[in-house]
Amino acid sequence: MQRRHLLQFIAATPFAGAAARVAAAPAAEGTKLLVVFLRGAYDCTSLLVPTGNSDFYYASRPNIAIPRPGAADGALPLDTDWGLHPALAQSVLPLYQRKQAAFIAFAGTDDLTRSHFETQDAIELGVAPDSAQRDYRSGFLNRLAGVLGAGPLADVSPIAFTDQLPIVLRGDDAKAANMALAGVARQGIDARQSQIIASMYRNTALAQPVAEGFQVRDEVVRAMQAEMDAASRNAMSPRGFEQVARRMALLMRDRFDIGFVDVGGWDTHVGQGAAKGYLANRFEELGRGVAGFAQEMGDTAWRQTVVVVVSEFGRTFRENGNRGTDHGHGTVYWVLGGGLAAQAGGRIVGEQQALTQATLFQNRDYPVLNEYRAVLGGLFQRMYGLSAAQVAQVFGGATAKDLRLV
Structure with missing residues (x-):
């Protein structure tokens, strides 16, 4: 089936939205974007371990801290300030070492509700948290696809690997499909x-x-x-993501330009573990899925692919009484791809600050120094050559922040 005929078939199915076109953008032919949403707010402090101020970190997490670099099951040193969770040693660390992965610390939204649902919705809609009205018919990836579809990428094709079309791809700016590749795996x-x-x-x-x-x-x-x-x-589990990531890559490589998938199981209030345990197992599954996706894309397509991993917010810096963590504020985003810029790949990028009791947000959380709409707007400018006006069509009222990721 030719791509044009495939898109006509998708547009005729019940899960496709109506088509519309907006201002043109000089999109790069062959560029691929996958957004991975970790629903439930993952503990970024276990993923990206603040080894540069380890005394405060270990005092704040007496039971769930990742051991120091060099110790058994210790954090994998990335630079003088940060280490990586050891569960990612065989998956994400090699990508980081090849300068095909970067992390944006202190990232997130300015939403202060700490509500999973309020914040997930706000991020998918791409609106400021103080927005007076929320149009649930228009998600930011649908608007991005619309901007791109009006330019050289005239047959832009977005897809969600979900049971139902998510908010982020709803809208009339572009045709969007959804296709669930795995059932939901729940923990018994x-x-x-x-x-x-x-x-x-x-x-x-x-x-x-x-x-x-x-x-x-x-x-x-x-x-x-x-x-x-x-x-x-109702998002798939990290194990489910690991199992379908290669299938997603084949579809993205050959047929689709923008993809979205959500992965659940990150709300770790109780017994999240440290270098081993529940959260470590989820990181290992997610990491293998990401690495499998990159491998299946192949070298040529991977050089034109960007994967962004986000979550609605972070978790408390200090552990709670149940050896878990509670709803927080700032988090860490992942950006992966074979074409990351030399100054970004293999680095922790964006505005940062030392982690001390005085710098915690409300004395409990990571602050947000790299607002998600600004960061993604700057990334889209780089990937697709968008103008400021076109970024405004995707993220109204946001000013792009160029972290020179690609």
């Missing part, structure tokens, strides 16, 4: 160990207190799991 609660322990106390004076204790524990775990499931908004 394994009661085997609880049953074994309870049996040890059967027919003793402690039998009832032990049973009641496990019942309360199970109720709490179910409540936390329900919140995580809700925050994930």
